[in-house]
Amino acid sequence: MYIIAVDDERPSLNVLTGAIREGMPDCSLSAFSNPLEALYHAQNSKVDVAFLDIRMGDMDGVSLAEELKNLHPKINIIFVTGYTDYTLDALNLRASGYVCKPVSAEAVKKELKELRHIPESENNKPVRIQTFGNFEIFMHDTPVVFHRNKAKEVLAYLVDRRGATVTKKELATVLWEEREYNRNTQIYLQILISEMIRALNEAGAGDIIRRQHNSLSVIPDSVECDYYNFIKGDPHTIESFHDEYMVNYSWAEMTAGTLSRQKDGRSTQEKQ
Incomplete structure (x- = not known):
């Protein structure tokens, strides 16, 4: 607690x-x-x-x-x-x-x-995020449904950043590499963010996101995530990684490469 x-x-x-x-x-x-x-x-x-x-x-x-x-x-x-x-x-x-x-x-x-809200057990977090392979998020093993794929991608990028603050302009650059960050882009991005928050709230997972004036971030300790467990050095999670990370999104290739190198490095050390 x-x-x-x-x-x-x-x-x-x-x-x-x-x-x-x-x-x-x-x-x-x-x-x-x-x-x-x-x-x-x-x-x-x-x-x-x-x-x-x-x-x-x-x-x-x-x-x-x-x-x-x-x-x-x-x-x-x-x-x-x-x-x-x-x-x-x-x-x-x-x-x-x-x-x-x-x-x-x-x-x-x-x-x-006599708490009003019973804290979730550290080992029994209701929100589970899958990043190996396709990106998915589950609440009590039920997939969270997003009406817009780009809204789901917003969440995916926040998860990739592991709690780091992400500005709206950075999000727009990731979602649309060639698109000018003008008024129309800002309005559409806000619609996607609102859709992401709505989907999470409806699933009961709204408190995994931290919102500030012009930025967003995920709260890593509030979710169970294979990517985060890999970073922590969990042997089972490392073994389950097969060079596929958020394959839905091209921007995730850099993280995928980093994870692959880390796994290869661990394997080399174990053989020595």
């Missing part, structure tokens, strides 16, 4: 993180005294649960919760407070729960047992 804890008062943050570690010792915990740093972390990492102090200086907990929910729609928000003046705003956000200061391990355990 991936948890973040945010409190701009360092002593309170230390008590909170201590309670979380005692209550959920196997979790992956990141602590922040600066809400903006927590938000940046969430833009680039998987977050299942956020313990947020409601009253903070630069950004209060309710505002931070709104931003986190935009990034991770199924995130569980647990407010940490000794105050009641934000209760209505917090209820409107459909928070998973509340703990009162000073936070105890027992209170943490209780809230984590």
Whole structure:
């Protein structure tokens, strides 16, 4: 379980993180005294649960919760407070729960047992992406359906970039090498992006994409992917690669070549 804890008062943050570690010792915990740093972390990492102090200086907990929910729609928000003046705003956000200061391990355990959204097991991710051979994406082993092939290609390129931020202009260049990046191209690209997001949302996989003002990226930790497992060095996945990677798309040939060389290099080392 991936948890973040945010409190701009360092002593309170230390008590909170201590309670979380005692209550959920196997979790992956990141602590922040600066809400903006927590938000940046969430833009680039998987977050299942956020313990947020409601009253903070630069950004209060309710505002931070709104931003986190935009990034991770199924995130569980647990407010940490000794105050009641934000209760209505917090209820409107459909928070998973509340703990009162000073936070105890027992209170943490209780809230984590009653989460609104149950985190998927790290070894049982519902979204599976296949890149060896043809590109496909599955939700609980059911293929995600895209009404436009180019919308599916947008997702494929994001997967290829492994979480790196991709601008809309870069996407347009990949999709249409010779096409001018004018107003018409921008409008059509936005239609494709909207179609991609719609297809993912309908399948229940919308939270694998991180959206920013003029760019997109996939969240690698949110999916099971043969390409990513290859990069991690999984022997079974490496053995299953037969020089075919996203054969639907010509731009994928460079990655295919890189994977082939890496596999050949591993085979050579094993023989020596």
